[in-house]
Amino acid sequence: MEYEKIKDGLAPCGLSCEKCFAHVDGDIRRYSLKLKEKLGNFDPYAIRFEAMMGNPVFKKYPDFKEMLDFFASENCRGCRNEQCKLFKECGIRRCHQEKRMEYCFQCGEFPCTKTNFDEPLHKVWVTINEKIRKIGVGQFYEKTRDRPRYV
Numbered sequence: 166m167e168y169e170k171i172k173d174g175l176a177p178c179g180l181s182c183e184k185c186f187a188h189v190d191g192d193i194r195r196y197s198l199k200l201k202e203k204l205g206n207f208d209p210y211a212i213r214f215e216a217m218m219g220n221p222v223f224k225k226y227p228d229f230k231e232m233l234d235f236f237a238s239e240n241c242r243g244c245r246n247e248q249c250k251l252f253k254e255c256g257i258r259r260c261h262q263e264k265r266m267e268y269c270f271q272c273g274e275f276p277c278t279k280t281n282f283d284e285p286l287h288k289v290w291v292t293i294n295e296k297i298r299k300i301g302v303g304q305f306y307e308k309t310r311d312r313p314r315y316v
């Protein structure tokens with residue numbers, strides 16, 4: 166895929182916006198919308214199925230539905246197109262704009278202490294950017310495109 170197109174889905178931090186559950190065109194939102202459509206009016210069926218089959222799992226349908234509604238309603242267009250809706254304290258967003266860096270791995274200060282990430286995310290950020298620096302944006306994208314965002 167061409168560099169500019171990849172940039173749309175890959176945030177300056179190196180994490181994938183297009184795989185984020187909040188992305189408007191992401192698979193998680195798309196499949197959630199589809200599942201909602203396929204389930205139709207499942208609420209009364211969940212009640213009936215619980216009674217008929219005696220399986221308590223159907224009691225959990227309202228919680229499942231709430232989560233599904235949440236995933237289906239997300240509408241972020243990605244970090245490069247708008248402010249990250251999940252992590253308002255992200256230190257990279259403004260910093261990379263000010264420094265005119267497309268990705269953190271290109272920056273002389275990397276790995277810096279400006280991210281505001283917690284420790285696990287900071288580690289992921291460093292690992293991802295070191296990898297991109299080593300193999301390049303295009304190859305990194307191709308190698309990771311089918312991996313889940315949340316591992």
Ligand code: SF4
Nearest residue numbers: 182185241243244249
């Ligand atoms: S900017 Fe934030 S909320 Fe939006 S898709 Fe990227 S990671 Fe998700």
Ligand code: SF4
Nearest residue numbers: 260269272274275277
């Ligand atoms: S200073 Fe840190 S957050 Fe800012 S662009 Fe460089 S590596 Fe990224």
